[in-house]
Amino acid sequence: MKGIAIYVEGGGDNVHQKAELRRGLDMLLKSQKDAARTKKMRWKLVPCGSRGAAYDAFMNSLHSDDAFINVLLIDSEEGISARITNDETENARIRVAHLTQRDGWNLAVVDPKQVHLMVQCMEAWIVSDPEALAQFYGQGFLRNALSSRQNLEDEPKPDIYETLARTTRNTQKGEYGKIKHASKLLERIDPSEVVRRCPHFSIFIQWLDHEIADDPRNG
Numbered sequence: 001m002k003g004i005a006i007y008v009e010g011g012g013d014n015v016h017q018k019a020e021l022r023r024g025l026d027m028l029l030k031s032q033k034d035a036a037r038t039k040k041m042r043w044k045l046v047p048c049g050s051r052g053a054a055y056d057a058f059m060n061s062l063h064s065d066d067a068f069i070n071v072l073l074i075d076s077e078e079g080i081s082a083r084i085t086n087d088e089t090e091n092a093r094i095r096v097a098h099l100t101q102r103d104g105w106n107l108a109v110v111d112p113k114q115v116h117l118m119v120q121c122m123e124a125w126i127v128s129d130p131e132a133l134a135q136f137y138g139q140g141f142l143r144n145a146l147s148s149r150q151n152l153e154d155e156p157k158p159d160i161y162e163t164l165a166r167t168t169r170n171t172q173k174g175e176y177g178k179i180k181h182a183s184k185l186l187e188r189i190d191p192s193e194v195v196r197r198c199p200h201f202s203i204f205i206q207w208l209d210h211e212i213a214d215d216p217r218n219g
Contacts, residue, residue, distance in 0.1 A: 003042025004032075004211065005068035007058040009075055010122060010182075011047030017179055018047040024186030028125070031191065032208045039212060044068065051075065055105055062110065069114070069211055073204070076117040077157065078102065084199050088113065091203060116204040119153040123160045126182065128152055128197040129189040133167070136181075136188055140170040152197045 008025065011018035022045050026033055029045075036043045048054035051074050058072040082094045092112035099105050099115065107115065118125065127133065127146055134143050145167045147155055164176040173181065195202040 003044060003068045004036055004071065004208065005042075005044040005046065005061060005065065006071045006073050007046050007048055007054050007061065008073040009048060009051045009054040009118070010178075011049055012179060013049050017183075018049070020183035021047040021186075024183035027187040028189065028191055028194070029205075029208070032205065032212060035209070035212045041212065042068065051077075051103070055103070059110075071208075072110075072115045074099070074115075074117060075121045075157075076102075076119045076200075078120060079154065079156070080117070080119060084203070088203075088207075095200075113207060116207070117200050119198065119200045120155070120157040121160060122182065122186075123157075123164060123178075124152040124155060124198055125194045125201060126185045126189060127155075127160060127164065129193040132185065132188040132190060132193075136185060137168050137171040137173055139172065142167040142170075150197060151199065153199060 006025075008021075011021040025045055025047075033043045046057060048057045054072060054074055058070060061068065061070040076098060080094065080098050082097075084091055084094075089112075092115065095115050095117050096107045096110070096112040098117070100107060130143050130146050133146070134141050145163065147159070147163060149155055152160075168174070168176045191205070195205060
C-alpha cells in the first residue's frame with residue numbers, strides 16, 4: 001500500500017524545531033495518522049522550513065518517491081480571490097492557480113488535489129480554538145479580544161499575528177512566538193474547531209480521509 005507524505009512549510013532551519021512542529025501537526029492530524037496506520041499505510045510528515053524549500057522537496061518527491069501519495073501543505077500568505085465551491089476539482093485548481101500567480105511556481109505536472117493551503121497562515125488554525133489558547137496561556141490571556149469572525153480565512157495575516165500578540169502579551173508564558181509556542185499549541189487545539197472555522201483545513205482533512213479510506217492506488 002502507498003503511504004502519505006506531507007511536505008509542509010515551517011519549522012525553521014533547526015532540526016529540533018522541525019521535530020517539534022512534526023509532533024504538533026501529528027497530534028492535530030492524529031485521526032488521519034491513526035487511520036493510515038490501521039490500513040498499514042506509511043505516514044510521513046516533513047517540515048521543510050521555508051515555503052520555497054517545501055515546494056522543492058514536494059516537487060522532488062514526485063520524481064523520486066512513488067511509494068507515497070505526496071502532498072504540499074503551504075501558507076497562502078494572502079487571501080484567495082476565488083471562493084470555495086462544491087466542486088473538489090475546481091477548488092484544487094483555484095489553490096494551484098493562487099500559488100502559480102503569487103509565487104511563480106510551475107505546478108503543471110502536479111495533481112492539483114495534492115496541493116493544500118493553510119489560509120492565510122497556520123496561525124488561523126491556532127486561533128480557531130479559543131479554549132485551547134486560554135488553557136495554554138492561563139492568567140492574563142485576553143480571550144475576549146480574539147476575532148469572533150466565523151471564517152478565520154477571511155482574517156488578514158497581519159491581523160491574526162497582531163491579535164495573538166495582543167492577547168498573550170501579559171501572560172506568564174509571554175507573547176506568542178511561532179518558534180516558542182506554535183508546535184505546543186498545535187498539539188492542543190481541537191481539529192473540529194479548525195474544521196468549523198477554516199474551510200481549507202476542512203477540505204484538506206476530507207481529502208486525506210478519502211485517500212486513506214478509498215484511494216484506488218492503495219494496494
